Amino acid sequence: MAKKVSIATVAVAFCIISVLYVGSKIKESSNADHSSVLTVSNQADSLEEEMYWVDLIVKGHITEYIKSGEQHIGVDVPDPAMDVTAANFKVNKVVHGNLNQHNITLFQHGDYFKEDQKQFIKRGEEVYLLLSKRPDGKGYWSYNFEDGIWYIHEGKVYSKSKLKKYQPLKNKSVKEFERRIKKAAENKQKPKSLM
Numbered sequence: 001m002a003k004k005v006s007i008a009t010v011a012v013a014f015c016i017i018s019v020l021y022v023g024s025k026i027k028e029s030s031n032a033d034h035s036s037v038l039t040v041s042n043q044a045d046s047l048e049e050e051m052y053w054v055d056l057i058v059k060g061h062i063t064e065y066i067k068s069g070e071q072h073i074g075v076d077v078p079d080p081a082m083d084v085t086a087a088n089f090k091v092n093k094v095v096h097g098n099l100n101q102h103n104i105t106l107f108q109h110g111d112y113f114k115e116d117q118k119q120f121i122k123r124g125e126e127v128y129l130l131l132s133k134r135p136d137g138k139g140y141w142s143y144n145f146e147d148g149i150w151y152i153h154e155g156k157v158y159s160k161s162k163l164k165k166y167q168p169l170k171n172k173s174v175k176e177f178e179r180r181i182k183k184a185a186e187n188k189q190k191p192k193s194l195m
Contacts, residue, residue, distance in 0.1 A: 043193035051188035056097035056131040063088045068111040085112040096185040105139030
């Protein structure tokens with residue numbers, strides 16, 4: 001019995017130390033990348049805190065998928081690479097942020113040319129994207145996977161996001177969605193968990 005308690009205690013201590021170590025590494029980074037956002041975004045207490053990692057909000061559509069390849073995901077794990085696909089995205093409207101061009105490169109996880117394409121935004125499908133700029137400055141990620149992709153259908157928006165903070169935005173009119181998301185982005189705050 002004592003041996004089981006000792007093993008359980010060591011396992012719990014290891015988990016706590018691991019979480020604290022990863023958290024300290026994320027806090028050390030002043031320029032959080034896509035994978036860091038993934039790890040800490042659930043620590044945001046409000047939509048304004050969620051927007052801390054969003055650099056740009058645009059409305060538009062993908063014109064073409066251009067290439068896929070393996071990329072380091074920015075986290076020190078045994079297999080830190082995964083497939084990534086780049087696409088040309090035509091910007092029809094900038095809702096928030098600064099952009100001096102009408103086309104950007106959007107990166108999505110997975111290989112568009114090898115996998116089931118249902119997980120990717122369809123070419124020509126109009127969407128809102130909440131975007132995080134890549135650390136190398138060459139394109140954007142959708143913020144925290146599906147949390148940053150908002151589809152437009154019959155004048156309303158929907159998303160596959162499961163974050164509680166985004167649920168009130170689902171099924172809103174395009175106008176209402178833009179108003180709310182723009183206001184949150186303009187009032188973005190650093191999450192208390194990072195202070």
